[in-house]
Amino acid sequence: MQSNDHTPGQNHQELTHLPVPFPKAPPKAPRFAALRTWWQEAWEEDGVLHAMWEDVLSAPEDGFRYMAPWLRALLMVAGVSFVVLMAKAAGEVVLQGLHTLLTAVPKVQVGVDTSSGVFAVVDQPVRTYIAQHSAGLPVEASTVYTLWLLTGIVGLVLGYLSRNNGVRAMWSAWGAATVWMVWMATPATSRPVAAGLAVLAWTFLSAFAMRGLTLRRRVVAGRPAKVTVKPEIHVPVQPPAPAAEQHPHDSCPFRD
Template sequence: MQSNDNTGPGRQELAYLPVPLPKEPAKPSRLAALREALRDWWDRAWDIDGVLYDMWDDVLSAPDDGLRHMAPWLRAVLMVAGVSFIVLMAKGAGEVLLQALHQILTAVPKVQVGVDTSNGVAAVVDQPVRTYIAQHSTGLPVAASTVYTLWLLTGITGLLLGFLTRNNGVRAMWTAWGAATVFMVWTATPDTSRPVAAGLAALAWTLLSAVALRGLTLRRRVIGRPAKVSVRPEIHIPVPYPVPAEPAEQHPHSSCPFRD
C-alpha cells in the first residue's frame, strides 16, 4: 500500500510560506486633523451656551438693551469703531485745512494793502483796515500783507469757533477783534464820512456777533440743583367720630312707686 507521507525519498519538501500580517490603518494627515478639530469647535461654539451663540444673542438684543446695558464686549467694539472713524475724519479734515492754510500763506505776498482793491459795501470796512495796517506796519519784521491775512484769519476763526464751541475765550477774541476793526475804520476813514463808516462797521460786527455769540446769556447760572417739589393729588376725607347718644329725658314722676 502506498503511503501518503511526503517525506519519503524522491519527495520535495514544501517551502515555508510567511503569513501576511494585518495592515495598520493609515494615520490621518495633520491638515485633516486640524480640519476636524475646527469643525468640532465650530459645532460646540454654536450650541446653546456656546461662545458664538452667546455673542450672536448679545448682538440681537443690543437694540433693545441700549448702549448702557448692552454686552461690554459689544460696547467696546462700537467705541473703538467710533473713535477710529473720528480719527480718520479728523485726519482728512486736518489735511484739507493745512493745504488751504498753505495756499493762503503762499498767496500772502500778493495781497495789496493800502490800495482800493475791494468795492461795494465791504469796501467801507475793508479799505480803511488795509490803509490802517499799511500805515502802522512799517518797521515790523513781517510784511503788511501778512498782518492783513492774520487779521482775516483771526476774524474767521473767532466767528466759526464761537458758533461751534461756545467757548468764552474764543468769544472774548471775537469781541476784541470786532472792537479793533471798528477802531481801525474810525481812524483811517476821512473826517467827513467817519461816523457813517464806523456805524456800518459796528452794525456788521453786531450782526455777525449774533452767530459768534450764540447762546450767550447774562442770566446768573444756578450751580446747585433745584429743590424737588413733589405734588401728590390726594384727598383726605375726615372720618367723624361716633357721638354717644344722650339718654332720653325721663318724666319726674315716671319712677315714683306710688304712681297710679
C-alpha cells in the first residue's frame, strides 16, 4: 500500500534531478541553396546572366559602336591592357639594346688624341672635358661621349626632317654645350680659335637642322588670312540746338 507521507525519505525520488529534454533544432537548409536559386533565376528570360549572354551573341551584328556598354568597356580595358603589356615588353627590349649599344660598342679612350684634322679641334676638347668631369658618375666616360654624339646626330637629322621646335631646342642646347666644353678644355693660348671654329661648325650644321625656321608669320597658300571684323556703330553726339531768338515786338500785348 502506498504511503501518503510526503516527508522525503531514503526511497523518495526527487523530481528536480530528472533530465529536461531540449527542443529539437530546425532542419538545416541545403548547402548553397541560395546560390543555386540565384543561378536559376539569373538564367531565366529576364535574368541578368541571360541578358548578358544575349548581348554577347548580338555583339558581332551590332558592331563595336552599338554593342552593350558593359561589353564595350570590357573590350576597351582588355585592349588597353594588351597595349600596355606590349609597350612594356618593347620598352624592355629597346632599353636592353640601348644599354648594349652604350656599353659594348663605344670602345673609345676619352681624353687622348683619337681624332685628327679640323674635326679634332672640337672633338678632342670635348673628350677631355668629359673625361675630367665624369669620374664620379655611375657610367663610363665613353658612354657619356657616345650619348653626346648621338644627341647631336639625332638633333640634326630630326630637325631637318620634322622641323619640330622641341628638336630644334635640343639642337641649340647641344651646340651651346659643345662650345662651352671646347672653351673650357682648350688651352688658353688657342681657346678663342677653337671656340670660334666650334661656333662656325655648329652654325653651318644649323642650316640643315633649323631648315624652314622663320620669324615671320606663315600664311598657307590658298587659305585666306584670318581677319577679325568687329562691327561697331559710332553715333556722334549732336550739339544742342540754339534757342530761337525772340523779337521784342512779339511780347507786345497791343500787337494785332
